[in-house]
Amino acid sequence: MLTTLIRFVQQWKHYNRSLNELSRLGDRELADIGINRSDIPSVAWQAADRAV
Numbered sequence: 156m157l158t159t160l161i162r163f164v165q166q167w168k169h170y171n172r173s174l175n176e177l178s179r180l181g182d183r184e185l186a187d188i189g190i191n192r193s194d195i196p197s198v199a200w201q202a203a204d205r206a207v
Contacts (some may be wrong), residue, residue: 162207164197 177195190198
């Protein structure tokens with residue numbers, strides 16, 4: 156149980172970091188990497204899931 160909680164907290168931190176980094180990009184930069192602004196939360200969560 157504690158391990159699951161620790162993993163979730165690590166995922167959440169990584170998610171927030173990715174979310175902030177992607178949110179700072181302009182629409183043109185996002186388009187260059189194939190992401191729409193509305194896709195940012197999903198992409199950030201996928202990155203967090205792969206990282207942990």
